[in-house]
Amino acid sequence: MRAFICGLVLVAVSAWAQPILIGFQGPLTGPWAVEGDWALKSVQIAVEIVNARGGILGRPIQLVVEDDGGTPKGGTLAAQKLIAAGVKFVVGTYGSMVCMPSSELYEEEGVLHINYGCTRVDLSARGFGYYFRTSGRDDSQARFFVEYVIPLFGAKRIAVMHDNTAYALGVAEDVLRYLKPLLDAGEVQLVYYDAIMPGERDHTPALTALRDANPDIWYYTGYYPEWALLLRQGKDLGLDWKKIKAVGSNACPISETVKIAGLDAVVGAMITQEPLPAFLVEKYPLAKEFVAAYEAKFGPIHDSPWATYAADAIFTLAFAIEATKSLDPAVVARYLRSGKVVGEGITGPLSFSPEGDRLGVPYMLLICDEKGESARFDPAVHGHLVGL
Amino acid sequence: MLTFVQQLLNGLTIGSFYAFVALGYSLIYAILKLINFAHGDLFGLGAYLGYTVFVYASGVVGRTLGLWGLLPMGFAAAALGTACAGLVIERVAYRPIYPIGRLPAVVSALGMAIFLSNFIMAVWGPRYLAYQESFIPTGFWQIGEFKIRVLQVLILVSSLVLLGVLYFVVERTTFGAAVRAVALDRETAALMGIDFLKVIRFAFAVGPALGAIAGVFVGMYYRQINFTMGWVYGLKAFTATILGGIGNIPGAMVGGILLGLLEALTAGYISAAWKDVFVFAALMLLLIFRPTGLLGEKVAEKV
Amino acid sequence: MNLVRLRNFAAHKPVRVALFFLVFGFLVSFPFWASRYWVDVGFYVGLYALLGLGLNVILGEVGLFNLGHAAFWAIGAYTTAILNVRFGLPTLALLPISALVAAGCAWLVSSPIIHLRGDYLCIVTIALGEIVRLVLINNPGGLTGGPNGVVGIARPAFLGHVIRTPMDFYFLVWAVVAVCALALRQLQRSRIGRAWNYIREDEIAAESMGVDVRALKLLAFVLGAALAGLAGNIFAAKMRMVSPDSFTFMESCLMFCIVLLGGMGSVPGTIVGAALVVLFPEVFRPVAQYRLLFFGLALAATMYFRPGGLWPRRRAVEFLVERPGR
Secondary structure, eight states, X not given: OHHHHHHHHHHHHHHXXXXXXXXXXXXXXXXXXXXXXXXXXXXXXXXXXHHHTTOBTTBOEEEEEEEOTTSHHHHHHHHHHHHHTTOOEEEEOBSHHHHHHHHHHHHHHTOEEEESBOOOGGGGGSXXXXXXXXXXXXXXXXXXXXXXXXXXXXXXXXXXXXXXXXXXXXXXXXXXXXXXXXXXXXXXXXXXXXXXXXXXXXXXXXXXXXXXXXXXXXXXXXXXXXXXXXXXXXXXXXXXXXXXXXXXXXXXXXXXXXXXXXXXXXXXXEEEEOOOHHHHTTTOHHHHHHHHHHHHHHSSOOOOHHHHHHHHHHHHHHHHHHHHTOOOHHHXXXXXXXXOOOEEETTEEEOXXXXXXXXXXXXXXXXXXTTSOXXXXXXXXXXXXXXX | OXXXXXXXXXXXXXXXXXXXXXXXXXXXHHHHOOOOTTHHHXXXXXXXXXXXXXXXXXXXXXXXXXXXXXXXXXXXHHHHHHHHHHHHHXXXXXXXXXTTOHHHHHHHHHHHHHHHXXXXXXXXXXXXXXXXXXXXXXXXXXXXXXXXXXXXHHHHHHHHHHHHHHHHHHHHSHHHHHHHHHHHOHHHHHHTTOOHHHHHHHHHHHHHHHHHHHHHHHHHHHOEEOXXXXXHHHHHXXXXXXXXXXXXXXXXXXXXXXXHHHXXXXXXXXXXXXXXXXXXXXXXXXXXXXXXXXXXXXXXXXX | OHHHHHHHHHTSHHHHHHHHHHHXXXXXXXXXXXXXXXXXXXXXXXXXXXXXXXXIIIIIISOOOOSOTHXXXXXXXXXXXXXXXXXXXXXXXXXXHHHHHHHHHHHHHHHHHTTOOHHHHHHHHHHHHHHHHHHHHHOGGGSSOGXXXXXXXXXXXXXXXXXXXXHHHHHHHHHHHHHHHHHHHHHHTSHHHHHHHHHHHOHHHHHHTTOOHHHHHXXXXXXXXXXXXXXXHHHHHHHSEEOGGGSOHHHHHHHHHHHHHHOTTOHHHHHHHHHHHHHHHHHTGGGGGGXXXXXXHHHHHHHHHOTTOSSOOOOHHHHHXXXXXX
């Protein structure tokens, strides 16, 4: 009864209290509309969770949503629109080149900006005070590939392919950077390095060239539509993932890939990935709550790490504002920069470096098992899939 | 050598897709002198319609008639639906405008292209949709190390057959003569008692239908479709049309195949990333030296 | 019809002067009472007006189908970005240099293709636009930064005043638009302008009357590209970065629409067209996912109701007669 009354009071208070505006900027139209859609849904769920717990400082969150169409110009307009709406905290966006000019506007206006889907390294090297990201950076993933994945398979002949987008090129170049000492020492060989074009459908020519290069391991940094085509067409060309270990980067969710390419082409293909909600539910209670709420409202949970990071950006704001008892972006930003763990989000403890980078983003090597599901790669269980 | 033959086969398949779409471009251009920018997105619409029919019919029809009963149904539905869409667009967005001038019609066509792709997104969602394995012929022939897929042969053969039929209709029948007459000079043809609206309707039904067939093939071949695919194919097919000589049916076919081969070979032997640069540069060079395309006739623009 | 009567009324000198001051007053006072978001929208209207004015010279005045105008925009933007970031040249001083480089490139590439007719020229310009974009992506010699583009462009400064706020950029772009628009109007009424229109209406007749068709076509291309180069400089300064995904085929198509929506060869029309193309998706923001759907319909509808554009160029004849039935 007491809990009931407390609940009633809370609801009444939050209904009376002035909502706190939080902006969401994402690609709701244009080629990345899928990611924008997922991120928006995730953010909505996160807001619902926070509001159900009584909001922030007793006030509910109200989302202000703006579409940036996935272009730099659209990004600045969306940012101006949010700033003009009086938003002091913004979650957004997907794509480093869209983020760059918009984050500049937020910085100038002193709007706290938490980024969820931009991994370009130098975004956080601009000395900004209001810029944060809940996602990792390109170089941490590249390092994971070079220092963990390559030795794991004892690979000697390395192939790297990217798709000529900012993100993919970033990862690919960082792989080369970390690979350089090994190349100089003659321990490994780079047998293939080229780009494919995004939006292109036929990659057989590139794959034929890849086959002739005969690599041990093939790292594709890019997005899943092309990755799925590459795997499918590679399989049709007679490439064998037992001979060539196929590894994709973290924009290649396995479930989407299987749907497009067909299970037979994807079995045994791996990806380097931040932990997905499916793996997080066992570890973090908030992840469990989030996934349950998401699936109750929108159906099966997406497997895009970015959308999850978008939700975590909301939680970061909620924790930090609650802790500082302040709605001043400067105060909250200073608190976030301290490197303290502000709370436990969906993807684990949330803490940030003084530059605004997320600290301790873990990576995993996932494999597509016989059932077409993402599994954490375990040589004892999945060795036969990759010819170990 | 093996690689080379493989690349040739790839090129032929890609080229067939372009040729399919280019035929529609060329037909409509020949008759109306209109670059129908919405054509690429009609192709995309075809792919989505085919997908929907396959998904809903695969249960009943797939069980009773099997894959080879399902396929004609999907193609027919996609072609019919897209032909209707083509006719509606012609009636609503082009017919009131093209008598006034070609350029306003181009803007209208661009508007329709933007509308169609966003319409597809609104109806089917922004996600990539996957053609499932159950409605794709997956067989292949193995000749030594060399692999030919049934689907590839199907694509090549049907593109040749449909080109043949279209060519026959346009070149050898009375109705074809009317089409050619309208293409040559609409007003005189109308004075001669030719119902040029009928000819225009023919173009706007057959062109999109061919595009839709290509769309379904693309969906089956690459197994994925999304709402922006029409724009890319539209641009490439338009390039193929010009390469072959605009308004020329065999030219569109030759242009498409040539473009496909060029793409496959540059991607395979030079660089996948620079492929389109070479393709477009080749196109520019060709037009500098043959200003009306490969099979285009030398015609002075009307004075 | 009424529109013609309205236009004849608007042609009276006092009315025109009043109209001019009304529009001028609106444009100047706009940033002082509008929110910074709307000021930014106003900036983009100005930017696209500049691009549209450039294309209007090529497409509107001479009737050359150019669906690759974004290429020159990109060249201007990258010139500014590279020269500023690599060599530290001040951004505003690069305004004329960007225009010159874009014009030079236009002269180089259009010389061999200028003889192409109609739709063949159209595809070549499309190819040109795509080649430029792809080359920028492929990063030859590490010059263009590939898909990452070039970042960290310095803010332009004018007589010690750093141009940074939306209002500053608004006035910068509209000042450039005003200068260009006035210059283009003068050009329209000159020998060159009349020769251009002659080519557009009947190329063969123009040639037989001794008009140097080739040189005049080239001049139009070069001039149009120079204006796009100016727009590129301002765009780069505003975004403080350039990347290839800003200069897609779609952008070229939008510019094409701007010219035709406004009315071929009409300077005020081009500005109206730019306003329509920029404002429309912004007004329809509340229906985020569907706004481009409506935009597509609006393009077709405008051409249906106003096939000559929203503000077509006045022809001398229309002053004299009210054409029946139109």
